[in-house]
Amino acid sequence: MSLPTRWPIFWQVLGLSLAVLVLALGINTFVVLNAPDPPPAGYTLEEAGAALKTGQVELQNGRTLTAVTTATAPDFVAEPAGRGHFGAISGALEHSLAMQLGVPADTIKVHIPPLRRQVFGARPPSIEANRVVMFRREGPGPPPGPDGGAGGEAGFGTDGPGGPLPPPQDGAGPIVRIERLELRGDVVFPPFSAAWKLSDGSYRVITPPQDLIAPWQLRLLIGFGLTALLILPLAWWLSQRLAGPIVAFSEAASKIGVEDTAPPVMAIGPREVRQAADVLNAMQIRIRKQVESRTALMGAIAHDLKTPLARMRLRIEDLPLPLRDKLADDIAHMDGLIRSAMSFTSAHKLGDSLRPLDLSALVETLADDLCAVCEMDQALIEPNIMMKGDMVALKRIVTNLVENAGRYATSCRIELAARGPSAEVRIIDNGPGLPPDQLETVFEPFYRVESSRSRDTGGTGLGLSVARSLAEAQGATLTLHNRYEGTQVIGLEARLVLPRLMRK
Known part of the structure; x- marks a missing residue:
């Protein structure tokens, strides 16, 4: 997908959103239609019987069916026979499990939970006692009656509230007629619960294993993951495409x-x-x-x-x-x-006169020359610090700062040290400092802390303004900071941070 760079940001973002939407729908549709069918969630009669016997069995679908022994009967044991969803099939499962375990049929109880509603609207009809499952006996003679004798058709697990249901009339309701009812042991049945009453009165119970993530949920998560993997490069590409001109715009604007x-x-x-x-x-x-x-x-x-x-x-x-x-x-x-x-x-015109110079040698020379302006303590200067700047302007900056310190303090000290890609010049004095709200105000042209404008108590009011203008013209910053001992101000520090030339 190619979006013209000159398009407005709105249309580029909208195009990305539509592309992401179409891509997500396409990927998830492909996953849903082409992913292999998940293994059946249920288990066979053989697996259910083995779990009741041994306590645990590995199912064909990779899950584990576990039997738990409890002293009390599960809730579904108290349900009347033939009641609830799949009542007829539950009876057949009970009979088959009893034969497999070699125990009486009345010691086995099976419960098939109702199916989840699949669509919105009316609930689909469930298999209740009013749905009759019919069968015929093989061989000559009349089929057995409801009590097992001869005569008529018999319902399997179809007793109604008033006894056995009468034979259904034509069109009298949903009827499933089966010539022979067989439950094979290798057929996978929907998940069901079964309870086996042991001789000591306790119950061994199996319940359908609960998955943290259902198969259909796993498909959706796979689709979401694939969508994210394919969308990330597209989002990164468009972000770079949008951010590139903005970054260039910001860099150019910063030079103004x-x-x-x-x-x-x-x-x-x-x-x-x-x-x-x-x-x-x-x-x-x-x-x-x-x-x-x-x-x-x-x-x-x-x-x-x-x-x-x-x-x-x-x-x-x-x-x-x-x-x-x-x-x-x-x-x-x-x-x-x-x-x-x-x-x-004229400070803004310094850009054309910036040249590589040895800042350490320059500051060391100034520390010696300015001893007459202010009583200087021993300077702390790191050697071999190079920078690109204007020597005359740097001398003017340091001189102005030292003169300012000598005007209000009895002594000062010059320090020079490298700080990563920068060089830091600090003029530290022991004067009274400045009120916090004036640490920036003093850089304004013609501003003086002493308001009388007397030449005996202050300068012209341009010294710090000129120093900051010359510093900024060389890509540097100039700030003032009070020095504290506890809560008491013990002096002022002028900090000049300049870009240094890194040695290769």
Whole structure:
């Protein structure tokens, strides 16, 4: 079965459902019509007699017929002779079993359970006392009468409530006429129960063996199993067919916003996926245009501010020293704001400048160089960790994090370790930490924990924003976590997780 890939998901799923339905019906029909007939559920008189004698016998159909000895009589022993379903045949079975066992006939009682109803509606008539089984005696002379003497036709086990039934009239009811009634020992009879009254008053009873699964149920289970085996490959094939375009769509969508030059999402697969791809591609174009406009605007602002800042540096040279120093600090601060804003807006362009580099050597060098920014404890750096990244951007990230730690803590430590396919850089300080609700908020542009905006108590509010933007541009993640000793915060940990280059 081949479904066009461009069909809507609805029609593909509907087609699979119909195929499964037709396949299931076909397999089960084939099993029902072609499977061999199950062995008969009953047993012969010889097998029943052997079970009563020995206590257990293996039947021709593979089941085991077991006799159980009980001190009390089974319920069916109390039934009047000739009553119930198959009353006449029960009497003949009792007589045959008694002859086989060599015991009086009145010590054997046979009970044939009623047949299950096969169809809905009226219950089929059962063989009751009003169904007469007639026979003739061989040889000359008149047939025996009801009491065994001569004259008339006799009923076998056909006594009614008022005594022997009269000979049936033509058309007076269902009559089965048999010239000779014989019960052969090798004929399989429907399952029946039999009780043999022993000399000590106890009863040895056989009952039809109960199967956990009937033959017809086994056929259905075989059909279900074959259906499942044949449907699984079909379901797997269609699932792969449906999931392939969706997985490709997800992978392409994940690159949007990370890779500035990410290709458009391929519009392939079902109609719904193609429509989503078209919408996503249009959104990607709009986002790229907005980012480019923002970058161009920030570049223009920075360029236009550089000229007046340069003139201000020249003009303050003639001012008194105290005033000149203050103005120089203001100009430097404005220049830092401009550089931070430019770094924040241009971080998405790092994709073209990523190169393999030795992250261990870079972090070790930074740990030595940044001792003047923050008092550094002994760095713990795992050697020979490689990654694909931008060296300048990585220096900026680590520097921003160490500067942030030096601003609020008395000391910090840099750690670098490999974690499977990733490399983890951690800057750990002993500062006051952050309120839990601000661990993410501090990454927002121009957000500062200290709200006075004073340069003496905080930075520009862009340091962490720039660090996270540069990290995400290299496929990394940057998060902050409080460090606890019991329930008390003992510091802050900045965790930078980068993809590493695995050695072959």
